[in-house]
Amino acid sequence: MSEFELLDPSGIPLGRPSTGSGAGGASPGAGAAGGGTDPLLDGLNPAQARAVTARGPALLIVAGAGSGKTRVLTHRIAHLIREREAWPSQILAITFTNKAASEMRERIEGLLGDAAQGMWISTFHSACVRILRREAERFGYVSGFTIYDSADSRALLKRIIKDLEADTYGFTPANTGSKISRLKNELSGADDYAATANESDPRDRLFVEIFRSYEQELRRANAFDFDDLIGQTVHLFRSHPDVAAVYQRRFRHLLVDEYQDTNHAQYALIRELTRPVEPEQVERLTPPARAAEIDAMGRIAAASLTVVGDSDQSIYAFRGADIRNIVEFERDFSGAEVVKLEQNYRSTQNILSAANAVIGNNFDRQEKHLWTAEGDGAKIVGFTGYSQHDEARFVAEEIEDLHREGVAYGDIAVFYRTNSQTRALEELLIRSAVPYRVLGGTKFYERAEIKDAMAYLTSIANPYDPIAWSRLLGAPKRGIGPMAEAQLANFQEERDISFHEAMLAAPDLGFGPKLRATITGLAELLHRAARMAAGLPSTASADGAAPEGDADSADDPAWAEGEKRPAPVADVLKLILDETEMIEKLRAKRDPQDEARAENLEELVAVAREFDVKNPGAGLLAFLTEVSLVAAADDLDDTSGTVSLMTMHTAKGLEYRAVFITGVEEGLLPHQMSVDEIGGVSEERRLMYVGITRARERLFLTLASTRAQFGDISVAMPSRFLQEIPEALIDWRQSPGEVTGRGGTESRALNAPRGGQGSASGSRAGRGATRTDSSVSFGASTAGRGGSGSAAVSEPASGNMQSALDKWRERKRLAKEAQRAGGGFPNLIDGTARDNGDLELTPGDRIRHDDYGEGRVTGVTGAGSKRIAHVVFDSVGERKLLVKLSPIAKVE
DNA sequence: TGCGAGATAGTTTTT
DNA sequence: CTATCTCGCA
Numbered sequence: 001m002s003e004f005e006l007l008d009p010s011g012i013p014l015g016r017p018s019t020g021s022g023a024g025g026a027s028p029g030a031g032a033a034g035g036g037t038d039p040l041l042d043g044l045n046p047a048q049a050r051a052v053t054a055r056g057p058a059l060l061i062v063a064g065a066g067s068g069k070t071r072v073l074t075h076r077i078a079h080l081i082r083e084r085e086a087w088p089s090q091i092l093a094i095t096f097t098n099k100a101a102s103e104m105r106e107r108i109e110g111l112l113g114d115a116a117q118g119m120w121i122s123t124f125h126s127a128c129v130r131i132l133r134r135e136a137e138r139f140g141y142v143s144g145f146t147i148y149d150s151a152d153s154r155a156l157l158k159r160i161i162k163d164l165e166a167d168t169y170g171f172t173p174a175n176t177g178s179k180i181s182r183l184k185n186e187l188s189g190a191d192d193y194a195a196t197a198n199e200s201d202p203r204d205r206l207f208v209e210i211f212r213s214y215e216q217e218l219r220r221a222n223a224f225d226f227d228d229l230i231g232q233t234v235h236l237f238r239s240h241p242d243v244a245a246v247y248q249r250r251f252r253h254l255l256v257d258e259y260q261d262t263n264h265a266q267y268a269l270i271r272e273l274t275r276p277v278e279p280e281q282v283e284r285l286t287p288p289a290r291a292a293e294i295d296a297m298g299r300i301a302a303a304s305l306t307v308v309g310d311s312d313q314s315i316y317a318f319r320g321a322d323i324r325n326i327v328e329f330e331r332d333f334s335g336a337e338v339v340k341l342e343q344n345y346r347s348t349q350n351i352l353s354a355a356n357a358v359i360g361n362n363f364d365r366q367e368k369h370l371w372t373a374e375g376d377g378a379k380i381v382g383f384t385g386y387s388q389h390d391e392a393r394f395v396a397e398e399i400e401d402l403h404r405e406g407v408a409y410g411d412i413a414v415f416y417r418t419n420s421q422t423r424a425l426e427e428l429l430i431r432s433a434v435p436y437r438v439l440g441g442t443k444f445y446e447r448a449e450i451k452d453a454m455a456y457l458t459s460i461a462n463p464y465d466p467i468a469w470s471r472l473l474g475a476p477k478r479g480i481g482p483m484a485e486a487q488l489a490n491f492q493e494e495r496d497i498s499f500h501e502a503m504l505a506a507p508d509l510g511f512g513p514k515l516r517a518t519i520t521g522l523a524e525l526l527h528r529a530a531r532m533a534a535g536l537p538s539t540a541s542a543d544g545a546a547p548e549g550d551a552d553s554a555d556d557p558a559w560a561e562g563e564k565r566p567a568p569v570a571d572v573l574k575l576i577l578d579e580t581e582m583i584e585k586l587r588a589k590r591d592p593q594d595e596a597r598a599e600n601l602e603e604l605v606a607v608a609r610e611f612d613v614k615n616p617g618a619g620l621l622a623f624l625t626e627v628s629l630v631a632a633a634d635d636l637d638d639t640s641g642t643v644s645l646m647t648m649h650t651a652k653g654l655e656y657r658a659v660f661i662t663g664v665e666e667g668l669l670p671h672q673m674s675v676d677e678i679g680g681v682s683e684e685r686r687l688m689y690v691g692i693t694r695a696r697e698r699l700f701l702t703l704a705s706t707r708a709q710f711g712d713i714s715v716a717m718p719s720r721f722l723q724e725i726p727e728a729l730i731d732w733r734q735s736p737g738e739v740t741g742r743g744g745t746e747s748r749a750l751n752a753p754r755g756g757q758g759s760a761s762g763s764r765a766g767r768g769a770t771r772t773d774s775s776v777s778f779g780a781s782t783a784g785r786g787g788s789g790s791a792a793v794s795e796p797a798s799g800n801m802q803s804a805l806d807k808w809r810e811r812k813r814l815a816k817e818a819q820r821a822g823g824g825f826p827n828l829i830d831g832t833a834r835d836n837g838d839l840e841l842t843p844g845d846r847i848r849h850d851d852y853g854e855g856r857v858t859g860v861t862g863a864g865s866k867r868i869a870h871v872v873f874d875s876v877g878e879r880k881l882l883v884k885l886s887p888i889a890k891v892e
Numbered sequence: 893t894g895c896g897a898g899a900t901a902g903t904t905t906t907t
Numbered sequence: 908c909t910a911t912c913t914c915g916c917a
Binding site for chain 2: 097124126230482483683
């Protein structure tokens with residue numbers, strides 16, 4: 001609504017129709033005031049400048065890695081505004097992640113100041129939610145609909161599969177969910193699938209049934225899943241041309257980033273938004289179209305479309321991304337212009353050469369000629385560890401070296417293929433007192449206790465949501481079991497009322513006195529919280545003894561005229577937490593894990609409070625939307641000054657001075673799962689390409705020759721991608737050939753002189769490791785410098801697995817706490833001493849470290865549990881160690 | 893109803 | 908290895 005008002009700021013006419021085909025040449029600064037240089041074009045190369053100033057119905061910017069596409073995109077938008085070709089409200093810019101969106105917004109604000117207000121800069125999903133919330137009533141939803149994340153979808157599917165007894169046919173929530181997701185990304189629903197399904201195949205019929213019932217349940221729950229957000233918006237536009245017309249008219253300029261990662265549904269959405277408004281719809285518009293908007297045929301011209309992408313960075317095929325969208329763009333959108341950005345401003349030549357060499361092995365791609373004016377820079381560093389711990393140790397040491405050389409922690413990133421690889425890395429980083437953070441991974445909002453609390457909020461916003469409701473019944477445990485739940489759910493379904501109403505009817509349902517009281521108590525709490533969230537006065541007298549004022553008598557007129565102001569989300573949440581005593585109950589359990597959970601809940605309150613401050617009066621629904629759509633909670637502070645750990649997928653769009661790519665092994669990168677898939681390896685290669693091109697100055701490629709997964713240890717072969725990089729570019733500190741010899745595992749005996757065929761101890765060598773010849777070419781590389789390359793293995797003797805694990809968890813928790821306590825790595829972890837908490841160290845002391853051997857303490861900084869010892873080791877030189885957690889002891 | 897032990901099964905990337 | 912589920916018992 002309010003955005004629409006911006007559409008028509010009284011008299012000021014638009015400069016010229018932005019979509020008048022092919023009008024603008026590259027005449028820079030056409031309307032710029034003072035002549036001379038145009039700040040928006042200044043410093044851009046010709047291709048970039050063209051990408052900023054080109055006008056026409058469609059523009060494809062082929063942007064190689066590091067070619068300044070964000071700059072181009074932001075400048076293009078700013079240029080449109082400044083040249084008066086568009087109002088901010090006519091801009092719709094779509095990015096892939098929220099992080100990219102907020103970064104873009106910031107940069108545009110930097111160029112335009114307040115003039116950037118009113119633009120839609122968001123992800124596909126956020127934009128669609130915004131549209132759907134506004135138009136929900138058009139197709140039988142309520143604007144307070146819930147957004148199901150994949151866990152919610154799975155919970156729903158689980159129920160359905162169980163009801164249909166489909167599990168015996170091999171249907172699981174996971175495989176069914178991903179199949180449904182795939183279909184939805186192709187915009188096909190249950191009926192479409194049924195039309196093509198094989199009627200005689202019981203599995204197919206059953207799947208149709210599951211799919212149908214899933215869609216039905218979603219609707220009954222007033223919920224959308226992730227894929228629906230896009231798909232339903234498309235359906236909305238197709239079935240309601242008048243609604244579509246509103247958006248087609250409004251958004252005159254559509255800009256899409258990372259276009260190579262769009263799937264079919266997203267493509268369809270773009271198509272819908274870039275259709276002209278036909279005359280019969282033009283007539284129905286409110287406010288009516290002005291003459292300037294309408295062309296000779298009585299239509300409103302199609303919006304202009306700008307897409308930016310790089311087919312070499314397409315890494316989301318598994319999610320339905322269709323590379324054809326970008327490859328066939330010119331054919332798709334007639335009159336499209338193509339601008340190629342090929343100069344790389346990010347990386348050194350060595351890094352770029354490696355990237356080009358790797359990606360060059362993908363056959364079906366258009367050649368690009370990425371080049372840089374930078375020098376060669378440092379060589380890429382390679383390292384092969386004996387184990388993943390050894391690899392991690394190398395990473396930690398190199399990070400410290402870099403740090404000593406003046407590279408800030410915040411300029412360093414460590415990438416990996418799978419989230420499970422973080423463990424070894426985290427352990428070593430903690431021990432080395434390197435501040436780090438993990439992006440993505442186990443997300444804050446996926447934690448059980450957070451989901452519990454969120455279930456209350458969700459249920460308040462949407463009392464028809466069975467998933468949220470069912471979750472909150474059992475959290476905390478209060479004696480409402482499956483039996484009672486089923487009874488309430490049945491009642492709810494029969495009467496077609498909300499779950500909250502069903503609970504209020506509990507007295508009539510023949511529950512025992514205790515249960516009845518519990519249920520009505522809970523119903524009243526939800527009711528109270530709902531009123532609060534809606535901005536209605538809390539019922540009657542102060543809390544404490546719940547007054548008689550039950551639901552039905554809620555129509556007191558007192559608040560009728562006072563404008564309803566939604567209560568701060570944090571207050572609602574606080575009410576829930578206080579009344580349910582969730583936090584207290586966790587604390588009472590005296591388990592450190594539960595203590596952490598309690599803290600998480602407190603953090604959730606803090607998050608909500610922050611949301612309230614940033615979005616005053618936005619209300620519960622906005623909060624829920626943000627939570628379900630925001631990926632990693634802590635994207636926000638890039639300034640935290642810590643090393644960043646993330647998967648390579650998460651890394652897309654980011655850049656760092658120094659980058660470590662870990663686990664560069666066959667089976668991991670490329671991942672085993674991808675090897676059999678068609679095009680799988682190509683996609684992995686693009687992933688590798690993305691990883692490499694994130695690095696500005698320094699690139700480290702590391703691997704391990706053995707890797708522990710699912711319990712036992714297996715031999716790992718170097719990735720084929722390593723072979724694709726010219727040997728001259730890599731400086732091997734320890735090459736694969738030096739470590740694996742002939743594919744055996746020399747697990748512990750590395751101090752033994754090489755060549756002597758060390759004992760192939762422990763694990764069965766060569767299991768499943770059909771000898772590729774990958775390792776052969778590496779044998780020749782040199783050993784690199786002495787010193788830090790060779791040290792004892794760090795494998796902690798795995799005597800007692802369980803206690804070692806517990807120990808590690810505890811250590812990790814403490815260390816995280818320490819990091820969280822304030823900016824980088826300040827003071828404090830109190831009391832709870834561990835390992836060496838009370839170890840006294842003074843300069844001059846000799847100590848022994850499990851990994852590094854003996855060394856001499858040169859200094860101690862920090863206080864309490866944050867004490868950091870500076871030690872010069874005989875073998876590896878200076879290291880910083882967190883005294884409390886390091887495996888060190890004084891040598892007498 | 894709620895808890896703990898034990899068995900089991902599944903392991904990629906994410907808005 | 909680990910997360911999830913089932914089963915039996917209090």
